[in-house]
Amino acid sequence: MENKLLKLSSSPHIRSGDSVTKVMWTVFLALLPALIWSYVIFGLMAVKLTVVCVLFAMVCEAVCLKVRKQPINSCWDGSAALTGLLVSFNVPPTIPLWMPMLGTALAIVIVKQCFGGLGCNIFNPALIGRAFLLASFPKHMTSWTLGAQFGGSVDAVSQATPLGLLKEGGQEALLQAFGSKGSMYLDLLFGYGRGAIGCVGEISAALLLLGGLFLLIRGIITWHIPISFLLTLAVVTFLFKGDPLFAILSGGAMLGAWFMATDMVTSPLTHKGQLIFGMGCGLLTFIIRRWGGYPEGVSYSILIMNAAVPLIDGLFANRVFGTGKK
Amino acid sequence: MKTILHYGLVLLIIAGVAGVGLSLVDRITKEPIKAAQNKRLEEGQKLAFPGASSFGELKTFETEGKAVSYYEVFDESQKVIGYELLYQVGGYQSQIKVLTGIEPDGKVVAIRVLEQAETPGLGAEVDALPSNQSLLCAFVSLFSPEPEKEESNIPWFQAQFSGKTPEDLVVVKAKDPKHITALSGATITSTAVTKAVKEPIELFLKAKAEGKL
Amino acid sequence: MSLFKEFLKGIWEKNPVLVLSLGLCPTLATSGSMKNAVGMGLSVIAVLTFSNIIISLIKGFVPSKIRIPCYIIVIAFLVTVVDMLIAGFAPELSKAIGLFIKLIVVNCIILGRAEAFAAKNNPLRAALDGLGMGIGFLIAISIIATIREVLGANKWFGLTVFPGWDPIGIMILPAGALLTFGLVMAVRNVLAQRRAK
Incomplete structure (x- = not known):
């Protein structure tokens, strides 16, 4: 045989x-x-x-x-x-x-x-x-400052991040700070102007996206987690009458989705599991941002889903070769 | 059958002895416990309305579906000079019970947070005293018999409320003597305490205008 | 085993918190500040010693099949007495730890020692065991509380330790309790291993 x-x-x-x-x-x-x-x-x-x-x-x-x-x-x-x-x-x-x-x-x-x-x-x-x-x-x-070129300094009174603005002042405060929607997207994408504020590494969504695509091409990560993460976040935000593009460009969404949720050790093994994992991250991020006490929830949502990984792996385990179908 | 009776009897005896013991202890401690509770309330009452000489019985009024308990505050000639409102609001992780002393027009005299169990170091700082005695100082003062300085026993956060009108009761993050400065890192607790002061005053003024008192 | 050893074993060799892992709920809950921890520790010493004595005294009288309900009644009785006495004569302490006192009823150190030790030994040994275990509990919870209060609130017994330092707030929160407990337990294990060599 x-x-x-x-x-x-x-x-x-x-x-x-x-x-x-x-x-x-x-x-x-x-x-x-x-x-x-x-x-x-x-x-x-x-x-x-x-x-x-x-x-x-x-x-x-x-x-x-x-x-x-x-x-x-x-x-x-x-x-x-x-x-x-x-x-x-x-x-x-x-x-x-x-x-x-x-x-x-x-x-x-x-x-x-x-x-x-x-x-x-x-x-x-x-x-x-x-x-x-x-x-x-x-x-x-949670005390933030704009980049020095854009009027920020270490001693300046703390300013709000875009997500903080949204949390406290709503859509109007956001538009007022950025001028228009178009310039808001551009600023967030390139980490420029009013968008040059936040954690050290999350400033420019475009550069993080670039790095993420590089990892994808090199085969270090697969598309499943980042895409399902960002897509879920955008879709849910849209369903609840938010701004989907703003949701994925602002805060730590890009950094989290491409570089931290994809950590090999703490993410599910199978592609199906990774999709579920990414969707959970996106959903939790939205929930924390919208109803939570903090304006940003990417880190907590990834940690919560980390805890769920053994469960996800158990549900979507590949059939061991040679064993019968269920 | 015999074992069941035996077991029942043993349990009965143990429970009976415990019950008798408890009632004895209760007899001893009943008065002190009540006295301690009253003392805490009285201290709060005095702090929430300095200058009052006596307080009335606990009364309750109801407006807009909300019940507020209050005491009348008398001066030496038994004239009503103000009120103390007792109100409870949900904070960050506990129920915050506040006693607010007000003048008849709604101006705050002083407040006292009677009960709270907020996060230590953040929300629980509503009870933080302005003095910041350090361990070193305390250690040194053990060996120096100088009389200790009289320290204010009103927490700085609660002291802010004195003299404010209901319209002034807005929580702000930057230091501002006209409004209520939030405890750093504990905006939710600060807002809850402010609400526990502001809401009953507004209800009180409304009830007073409607003659419901 | 000599009587002195009976007393001593609860402090290091069989420390209820760090070795037997008993009574973790009150340990984690009240170790946020030294004031609460010491209050809790002292009330456990009192309740544990007396419950051990009483249970050792009635051990011949209680049939083994209903021993647990009997122990619970004895413990609940003692706890209620302590609670009422504190509320009556030390109202400030009662305000701080009143809630935790009631939790002593379900503190498994007490039921654990009743079942494992007091029910099998004479009252004198039971008393020494309870005293030693209680002191062991007090020491363990004090160590944890000291670490947590100093790091988490920059205070010790409510007094500032390092003026002008930003404390690590999480140590005061439940997560800090678990973290500190694990690390203290690990340090004890390392020390015990060294000693064994």
């Missing part, structure tokens, strides 16, 4: 060349445009913030690996550095430096290493870092 599918070839095997290191640095590359743009907008404070977070994440990783008696070299694989970068991307640029450092340490030590290190964490470490900071320092985590 011959079964072609079970045939194994003898060596040499073709290796894909993919490794953790390569994947991580590709993601880094994809985040580079957004990173550079944040430096242009926020200047030195963004540089300090991102560099400190990345280095500190690697130090934490190295210490943890040492304590756990694992090869310390793995701290160079980029996963810790990426977590550090994403933490710094998810905080306002004006935050005192020790706070994101604390968030980074928590993300690496507790969320990642205590659960068993790379590949074993249940939740996205960077997002737990953000949630921790938001719960701990609500004042610092």
